[in-house]
Amino acid sequence: MTDTTPAFDDEFDVIVVGAGAAGLSAALSAVEETGGSARVAVLERSTKDIRGGNTRWSGAYLRLQNTTTPVPNLVEYAMSASKGYANRDYYDALVREVPEAFDWLHEQGVELKSLPTIFLTLSATRYQPVGGGVNIVEPLFARLEATSATVLYETSAESLITDDRGRIIGLRVRERTGQVRTLGAGAVVLACGGFQGNREMMSKYVGRNAYRVPPISRGGAHNRGDGLRMALEVGAATEGQFDLFHAEPKDPRSAVAEAVVMTYPYGILVNSAGERFLDEGAKTVDLTYETVARTILQQDDSIGYAVFDQQVKQIPGYEHAIGTDVEPYTADSVEELETLLGLPAGSLVRTVAEFNAASAGDVSFVWSKLDGLASRPAGQPVKSNWARPLTEGPFFAYPQICANVFTFGGVKTDLDAQVVTSDGHPIDGLFGAGEMTGLYYEAYAGSTSVMRSITFGRIAGRNAARLSLQNTTERAIA
Ligand SMILES: Cc1cc2nc3c(=O)[nH]c(=O)nc-3n(C[C@H](O)[C@H](O)[C@H](O)COP(=O)(O)OP(=O)(O)OC[C@H]3O[C@@H](n4cnc5c(N)ncnc54)[C@H](O)[C@@H]3O)c2cc1C
Structure with a gap:
């Protein structure tokens, strides 16, 4: 870190904000990427007993034809659902990366099956974790708790801290007691969901009567657009249709x-x-x-x-x-x-x-x-x-x-899950995955949200760990 780096209350290599499918995949992948050497922290607004965000309450259907392969023509289907507005490169990358990510998910102890769904008539096959999203969340937490990673419950990220070159070097967080602390980080992964739990943002982006739309789950109520707000404050671009939600x-x-x-x-x-x-x-x-x-x-x-x-x-x-x-x-x-x-x-x-x-x-x-x-x-x-x-x-x-299951508009990332500016430059040290990244337009491409959260969460965690260690090495040499 530069001479102007403030003193932090604590320091980590990678901090992940949010412990749903995206955040847990990111945190575990960051640990794995460094052979367990990276100091990884996960910040989670909720209490431990309902941990896991929206993911915990989700049926978590996955648009797969078997446990690791997306259904044929997923990209075409998603592009057509969005009337051509969605980011095709993102979907291409999703289809490419799902097999590896879902092999990994299986290794983490998550069992997927083709089970009867809530849909009596279906346009494509679905797989899902037996028992729904809670059975993604709990096996991933069990793995994470077996590592040296730190999970800070009832701790909300409030703002990003940058150095004088605009690089992300940490976060200001508020603990359950109301006390504010600063945490230094080599890289930050924002995985803290959409803005369905924030009526002001819902009214601002979705418009009239949006206050009448409750988040569908208790987990969604915790997703208050903090990731979007924090990323916008440091110059992030956006993607997805802001006046719509699933x-x-x-x-x-x-x-x-x-x-x-x-x-x-x-x-x-x-x-x-x-x-x-x-x-x-x-x-x-x-x-x-x-x-x-x-x-x-x-x-x-x-x-x-x-x-x-x-x-x-x-x-x-x-x-x-x-x-x-x-x-x-x-x-x-x-x-x-x-x-x-x-x-x-x-x-x-x-x-x-x-x-x-x-x-x-x-x-x-x-x-x-x-x-x-x-x-x-x-x-x-x-x-x-x-x-x-x-x-x-x-x-x-x-x-x-x-x-409201989740909101469509969010932060724009590149295919390495780095948050980018409107000129397409990655914001150094900032990654994003899951609901908080914008993707959908017009209509939700069904059963892709959990799939992309896991897949891009994994990419974000791996790349955040690599970048953090690279920055540490550079600083040591300097
Ligand atoms: C009932 C229901 C059914 C669904 N069905 C499906 C389905 O069948 N298929 C599908 O693909 N998707 C489905 N979804 C949507 C899908 O589950 C979610 O979009 C996806 O799991 C989101 O994962 P995530 O990790 O991005 O967010 P989340 O799982 O919501 O995790 C975000 C976490 O960030 C935390 N957080 C927020 N702000 C802060 C902050 N400032 N500081 C610290 N922590 C913070 C939250 O507490 C939360 O734990 C469903 C959702 C619900 C609720």
Whole structure:
């Protein structure tokens, strides 16, 4: 460090901010890269009992065709989901690096399987850790705790410290007690998630009614845009669509992380006026739920109701698609259900009657594929598939709101996971990975967030360790 280097309260070779999939992969990779010699610290805002960020609460589906290989055409799919705006080089690198990263993940004790998903109809295969994201987080923590790395819980990074040449040399952090400390670092990896837990930033970037969108998980509530703010303060460029986020519809009555009702393609969705407002069966469910959530947000009161009759329960495995742990509102007649939901008198009865009258198609209902059984009620949106009349009571409904899984806009990195300026220069000593790096535009390329967090977390950790040791050697020679 230069003569002007301030005295720090403590010093490390690599400091990783955030202990989710990206941060844990980075920290372990930094340790590994130096044969265990690097002094690595991980800062984590949360308490130890809920460690692991958004990742801990995630289903963590991975767009893989086996445990280490991305599905074919992942890059084309992701580019098309983003309407061509996404960084193709990033996706190319992802596809190239996933096999190594996922071999490594397996070595860390994370078991992946192809299991039944919350999606009864799917556009591509998925693998997931048995038990979800917590079973990525805990094995990685177990490995990390077996090294000399330090994990500082209930410690939030507040700002980056630079030297007079703009190189990152440390961080100012605030501990649980409120005390501020300075930590010196050869390199810093920002892996502290998006800004879904920060209402001010959500309003600033996403706009009107963004305050109505809660983070989908307790982990997400800790992701308050600190990584983005800190990186912007030192001149970072951005990437990804700042006015969008990955949206999922959820039952607001439930406290579980993924309180979804992914059976809605087999029923109807109505708003607080008791009216249908979109095509519930437009595509396979994994390709529609984000649009559904966003459209619910646009309704008056930002609430919807997924309404069913008993026929939905005949679909094999339909219970896998219900994540909420709260029972639905149930009634013997549509009229009674309308009253239970507090909808305007006659509204739901009319909507269902008109929908049913237009739904007597001669195409067979096939739950497992786009069956073409369509309904075109006058004055209502078309329902393109699975449009059976709702006739078999008792009828039941779940309320649905739009929740924020993670934000799309973030910091821009190069393929070495170094944070770059708007001129494309790497900011010396600063790396980024996971949600806090911007990637997505228009629509989320499903089941790629955990995959990229692990893969680029690993790249960031390795490169941060290399750079830190190189800087140390240079300083020793000087
Ligand atoms: C319910 C749910 C379902 C999901 N389903 C899927 C899925 O099926 N497939 C998929 O790919 N993705 C899914 N996701 C999204 C995915 O899990 C996350 O985007 C990904 O795991 C993010 O990893 P990360 O390491 O970047 O962030 P996180 O795991 O959120 O980790 C960031 C960490 O940084 C900490 N932090 C924040 N600010 C600071 C600070 N200033 N100082 C110190 N620490 C800080 C936070 O406490 C947090 O622990 C889902 C998410 C949820 C919640």
